[in-house]
Amino acid sequence: MATVAPTLCAMATNQTPVPVHRSTVRSLLRLWPYAREIRWRIAGSVTAALIASGSVLVVPLVLRAIVDGPIADHDLHALWPLAGVLLLLGLAEAGLFGVRRVLVARPLARVEQAMRGDLYAKLQRLPVSFHDRWPSGQLLSRATSDMFTMRLFLAFPLVFLIVNSLVFLTGTVLMFTLDWRLGLITLLPTVPLVMLTRHFEGKYATLARRAQDQNGDLATVIEESILGIRILKAFGRHRTMAERFRQQARELRGTELAKADQLANLWAVIVGLPEIALGFALALGAVRVADDELTAGTLVAFLSTALALRWPVESLGWLLAYANEAATATDRFFEVMDEPEHADQPSGHPAEADRGIRFSDVRFRYPDAPADSPDLLCGIDLHIRSGETMALVGATGSGKTTLTALLPRLYEATGGRITLDGTDIRDIPRQRLRELVSVAFEEPTLFSATVRENVLMGSPGADDGRLAAALATAQAGFVEGLPAGADTQVGEQGLSLSGGQRQRLALARAVVGEPGFLVLDDPLSALDVHTESLVEQALRRVLGSTTALVVAHRPSTVLLADRVAVLDQGRIVAVGTHQELLQSSPVYRELMSGQSGAPAAPALEGSPA
Template structure:
């Protein structure tokens, strides 16, 4: 996915890659040192033909064997020096290149963490992953290898041409003229190859997204028997990428054809001209030998231009993709002079709130249209409405996951946009219906919102962390964690998928409770729980909500019973507010919504029952496997 628009001017390759400089600046002295070592190696290599010329025209021509050994020793010393300089070049550039890559990756990750949810709604995770891994790896390899050799080999070619012209003006000019088509083709090659390289890297991102989606959705694919369909879809994308890579290979093969053909033709023409000049006495045999020895030395720098150019254009594309993310403007930022709330009471107010998504036209109705609602300190408010009425969107505005389009949200009379995001999210905690856990211990997941406890070395803070953890797990009825292999130190799988849906929701709820917020926002966090567990959790939650302001999205009638008041959302507006009993008596739409919730609750209960049965079957299957393994082990022991 690219954010580049047609009206954006395309930077030159040099200016595009130069944007890396702030990240590369600390390492540039080492890269320059590596460049100097590589250039010294190239100069030493060019000196060898000069020594050989003296050897051919001197000792070999006169037949004096006493002068051969000193010349051979000089060549040996030059060869050793070349090897040392090449080794130094590698030592100088490899480690700094990894530091540059690390700085860029850390900067990209920090930017991804800072950008609003609206950005992540638009971008595929595979595209971001390919930028963070493969693109930055490509930039690092270009800085450590391609950039250094491109500069050094270009300088070596210039010096080499000067040496060639010094020996023979006409042969040197002939060799120079023959190289001109290479530079012309290189310019044309950039225009063609850059487009293909960009398309290939975008397709790699799409392929990474497909892999990620299939891995995360493996249970759904297996449950519906759609593994083959997913494979065919993946194969189509892989085939598309393969075709683009072949197109890249053909483009590279085209420039390699000319890079190999033109020097060979130049060699043949120079050989004919050199023999004629030597026959006429205008060129000595030693000079002719040294000329071709130098031309041979220049062959690799000339031929390397092809893959160095392709590497450079790949790096340029990777740089463009990197800065597409880094250039994204964060619309949800901290104020320059932030306000603060020393002791929040939890009074949450929505004043004439209008919200429409970023890609929605300004003249279209918003998801929310003029919301006015106030939650008093310690009050629990349930949000009720049919699907699509804006309940989840309203909860997301409270923590600035999105910003209001019009109006404002106040916490204790302070516009939440006047608070830093860190302080705001310290005062307001959320638990989502789609509970996401991280690949970390249960302890780390639950205490995620309490860094002042988890990052402290003080014994008192460690004891407080254990108290908060135990209390949060107790409220969320998450005692199952103690039966895990390592208890609360057990590492849950990626996104918590090693746990059931209900277990994930209980840990997510515990995480929100452990944050000890002034306002607790719950987006139907109990939907995957069975009726009995839900009742226990709700009873424990009432203790928390007695002193905490609660905003709860209700998809079950039982959840509505927890609230002091209920707000009815209809087509993006609050159409009625009152107690559950009051709304039942006076609001027909509320009764309709409740009947819908009862149907949903029944369906959810059936879904939970299915999950429990599947879990029981899985447990029996694992027990059978364990028994079979023990039998096999016992048989093996008896055999031994």
């Protein structure tokens, strides 16, 4: 069969998408669905903080009464009640701030837990193509440091952005009430401060986003270094990786210093301009007191009010900075949450009568492939009869693993249709589809759990008898020699086991649920010849009761199959028994012999007719 050879589509590099710019307020408003459940707690926290801060503004009025009353009249007896009022105001302020923290601490921990749970669930639902694009460190930083940033914003900066704004407005009114001339002088820096903060917000938001992304990149380097520590040591590349880490750490340090520089400049102006204005107001107030145009108590009250407003003004820089940090963290969180999931949509095709697995004109290209590149799979037509085992062979990079990944919908076919017993897989809910189709990948992945937990991921409800049968099929007798048998922790990625042991446990996981459809992607590649032979003998019994597609790279694996399909340049170019293909398919002969243009290999002993 003559076909045009398509070039394989390049996989996308692990890069996060370019962020969409939103205003700080619009970004932070996206937290409302999570914060809504504790809105009354937040309102209570704002109220407590507002009353506590408001009590500070009562102090200048009490001071005016003290200066113009007991002090001016030299009446010590009248001083003590007013001093007691000051003490009570201080105690009330401290108590109310304590109440504020109690109101929101526990509820906000639940909000963070809910957001982290939603993010994790979303990551589980997103297609494999999403995980191909995103570095794991970027996702990890969104689930950890970004979550902390958002929770802390809701607990403190959000409250004080509201409280300090109201306190500032109230204090301004009070200063104008005490003396409008002094109030006008004190507020002169307001216009340049507003202009400066708007300029600061744009630059700081850019730096905050860059720092959070660099933090994610750094987490990726750390994760890769830890998981690949054996390779780094074996090839003596640990110094290279350390230099890469230092380089990215220096870039992150530079960004953090740039943030600090921006914040320092803002604070210098925020603190400096009001102090200069306050100095002029003090000088003018002293002159007016000397001219008997203003009482000393009023001047003390005005200055005390102005000093009480220093925290709302000086905190503006820090609060704006943290608001920008939280806004970028929110954007990063929703970049993942907004990713589209492949919905289970009816195919619109009627069910077919044939049984087994059928690929009909199936096409596939990776989502990030260049628009002008050809498909990786070009019109695959293949029927695996019910109860039949089909071996899939092809050169490296021909698309075998990709084709098998379409069956459980780890990737979505971009054209054609795939049916199981006549039902389009798009008409089968994903959860049900993955109960029907069990998969063992060429690269076995184990989790930080016991052997039992790793194997029973293939069938959580399986009993000890089925667990033992699956381990026997996979020739995983080594489990009995582990310290705690099947309850032994295998460690992260199962690295405490050999490659062959991991592969046998992955095979046991695939067969423990006695699936109706089985996909095996070269499941015996890491086994020695003797163990491979034993596994093949046991696996034949399993394959006799299921419909299976087996990716094969060795002639010995081909013996497990009833028929063989040859994948070449994105198409199925031949289907038949091993002996038939040796006679009729040059591509198959080349694959089995491992030599281009080699003569036909002899029929393997015991090969199916």
